[in-house]
Amino acid sequence: MIDQSQVLITLPDGVFMEGHFKTKHSLKIESSINGTLLSKQKVILESNSVFNGDLICSELVLSGKFSGNIFCTGKVQVKQGCQISGRVYTYRFENDEMTNLDCIISVPDTNTINRIKEIIDGIDVDQKLSSDPNLPSLIKIYEDNLAAKEKVKLPELVKEQAKPIPVPNGIPTGATNGVHTNGVSK
Incomplete structure (x- = not known):
């Protein structure tokens, strides 16, 4: 019997898919998708991929362009050159340098993640x-x-009043504003 977690389906470049998709396998996407994708396993969006919609999975590696909800x-895991626009709900988030993120990242609590894992495990991929x-x-x-997290308001940080930098004649200059022109603090 084949271990389903070891199966990797590749959607090659040059494919455009639209609609709702569900699989128990891992996916490597090199193409364009508009719609909703649910994978019980890992999803890899390669650098030439474009995804617009909702993506539900157990693990995600992003190198391409994504717009929607994760x-x-x-x-x-967000790789260099990746672009994300939308919302990201994930247990862990990691990003490389040189990414373009225009998103809100939310980390649900462990109980929430466990409830979701149970639901995903019970999903019938044939429906x-x-x-x-x-x-x-x-x-x-x-x-x-x-929503529960957003209802909890964090107390505002009390900021100490900034003390003005003393300057001769009350006029700040490059040499008197606290930094020499060579970048060394006075």
């Missing part, structure tokens, strides 16, 4: 994703967790 029960009642409930659990 729901990940494990780690999202259409668009009519699967688990999809809206997964998204709602993530969003409810975020």
Whole structure:
């Protein structure tokens, strides 16, 4: 019997897919997708990939362009050159230098992640994703967790009043504003 976690499906460059997709396998995407994708395993978006929509997975490696919502029960790893626009809900987030992130990142608590993992484990991949009642409930659990966190207001930090830098004649200059022109502090 084949270990399903070891199967990797590749969607090569030159493919455009649109709609709702669900799989129990890992995916390597080198193409364009518009829609919703649920993978019980790892998803890899290569540098030439473009994804618009919702992505639900257990682990994600991003190198391409992504716009939408990411729901990940494990780690999202963002590689150099990647672009993300939207929301990222993940248990762990890691990004390289030189990424273009225009997103809100939310880290749900462990109980929330465990509830979501249970739902994903129980999903029947043979049922259409668009009519699967688990999809809206997964998204709602993530969003409810975020909403609960946003209701908790953190106290504002009390900032000490900045003390003005004394300057001769009250006029700051490059040599008197606390930094020499060579960048060395006075």
